[in-house]
Amino acid sequence: MDFLWIAVAFACGFVARQLGLPPLVGYLLAGFGLNGAGIQPFNGIGELADLGITLMLFTIGLKLNLRELTKLEVWGGATLHGLVWCLLLVAGGLIFIWLMPSLDGHWQQLAAVAFALSFSSTVCVMKILEDSSELKTRHGDLAIGVLVIQDIVAVLFLVAATGKTPSVFALALPLLWFVRPLLKHLLSRCGHGELLVLVGFMIALGGYELFHAVDVKGDLGALIVGMMVAGLPKATELYKSLMSLKDLFLVGFFLNIGFSALPTWDMFGWVVLLLATLPLKFLLFFAIFLLFQLRARTAFLSALALANFSEFGLIVAHQGVDQGWLPESEMVIIALVVAISFVVSSFFYKRAHSIYAQYKHILCRFEHPMAQVKHGYQQPYGAEVLICGMGRVGIGAYHALEQRMHEKVWCVEVDEIRAAQQQQMGYNVVLGDADDIDFWEQLDVSKVRLIMLAIPSIQEMKNIILQLRHTEFHGRIATVARYDDERKELLALGADVVFNYYAEVGAGFAEECAHLLVPPVTVGEVAVQS
Structure with missing residues (x-):
């Protein structure tokens, strides 16, 4: 039974x-x-x-x-x-x-x-x-x-x-x-x-x-x-x-x-x-x-x-x-x-x-006239890359890009407490819901070349892609995915790049460890090279 x-x-x-x-x-x-x-x-x-x-x-x-x-x-x-x-x-x-x-x-x-x-x-x-x-x-x-x-x-x-x-x-x-x-x-x-x-x-x-x-x-x-x-x-x-x-x-x-x-x-x-x-x-x-x-x-x-x-x-x-x-x-x-x-x-x-x-x-x-004043949006001034979602994937992407692009990399975080903590740590973070069409319509994305969606929910990423297509954003969109069917859905919807971190983490791991296979250089070889 x-x-x-x-x-x-x-x-x-x-x-x-x-x-x-x-x-x-x-x-x-x-x-x-x-x-x-x-x-x-x-x-x-x-x-x-x-x-x-x-x-x-x-x-x-x-x-x-x-x-x-x-x-x-x-x-x-x-x-x-x-x-x-x-x-x-x-x-x-x-x-x-x-x-x-x-x-x-x-x-x-x-x-x-x-x-x-x-x-x-x-x-x-x-x-x-x-x-x-x-x-x-x-x-x-x-x-x-x-x-x-x-x-x-x-x-x-x-x-x-x-x-x-x-x-x-x-x-x-x-x-x-x-x-x-x-x-x-x-x-x-x-x-x-x-x-x-x-x-x-x-x-x-x-x-x-x-x-x-x-x-x-x-x-x-x-x-x-x-x-x-x-x-x-x-x-x-x-x-x-x-x-x-x-x-x-x-x-x-x-x-x-x-x-x-x-x-x-x-x-x-x-x-x-x-x-x-x-x-x-x-x-x-x-x-x-x-x-x-x-x-x-x-x-x-x-x-x-x-x-x-x-x-x-x-x-x-x-x-x-x-x-x-x-x-x-x-x-x-x-x-x-x-x-x-x-x-x-x-x-x-x-x-x-x-x-x-x-x-x-x-x-x-x-809407009350004071609503926009009380609950308005910050602007990511000078941003060329926006990373939506500051979990482990988003933070990793931020650190990798921030070393090269500095103030041109910004993050969007929906959790008010987490956003405040990360701002105190010196991250370029704006508080906002990436699933909010009002957020994108009021955001200045004229200089943004790439938006990276480091969000665990495929449904939310699909909503964001659709909203971005209805705004003035003309840059590229990159997302993450856990499964191959999700990857195909996001690409079909308009994402330019979809990183399947279950499938591609092995390639990244191998690349990170590749230098360990290089033969060690001896003192004599250093003398010859100089």
């Missing part, structure tokens, strides 16, 4: 990928299909899903910038959106019931549904941002910050709804910060193999169990211990080590959603009605972010990423059924709405950059 689950999940994920959709869409459909076929879930799927969410929140913490949470647009945007959303849905629901007296309903029921759907899905948003390599972009930081604030509200709701207050020992949780030096030492002694992965599991699950033991949401504990590890020397390596395993466990989460509900035909009218509120959710986030003087692109991409319903809505609906606020049929409807919203969100976000490029002349009309 386990093989059947794996085979069906793979088949649906594979088909979704061939259609240009994220594999998670296929996993969702696989869960509903298996449920509809009457196949019972295998033992442990719930635990597998919970482990995936715990690891996901831990990895979020590893990448989370605490300063983001203190920004007004993050906590203010999350709070204002939740309040306005609930008011609009309750008011709209009351008007709908008044127009159709045959429908049953009251404001408490409407408020419970509105609150359940006010949250955005942490799992879905993280997946689409990861797949697009946009976790550390401005809009990625904003979306994740809003999700964290929503998680905090979720904890407060569970405390109020269940009447289960945290233990008095929860007051000692801030003391965990003093364990950070021990974690640093522990990680540094674990090497680079399976022991590092195992200690990552231990820290993530330890945080979950510790918070759960003092009656605080365990997932919040995984997030917080991840934040404690963030910034340590091994944090980035630990993040990369856990990524594949986390994604594998999350397959169980998406499959499990299909077993949360099996709808009947008479429910689909309500499902369609609730899904019709997704554009409202997007527009509300977009308007609020613009109100906080963010750029139109940042507001658009963040709002589009957050335009889905959260799996937490199922927990709220379950509490509503227990409290008598909602009938059991509402639980099924909300489960189906949440699942379909994942599909819709994944579909549109995959096309987010092309949509923005097509309609930016309209979207930018709503």
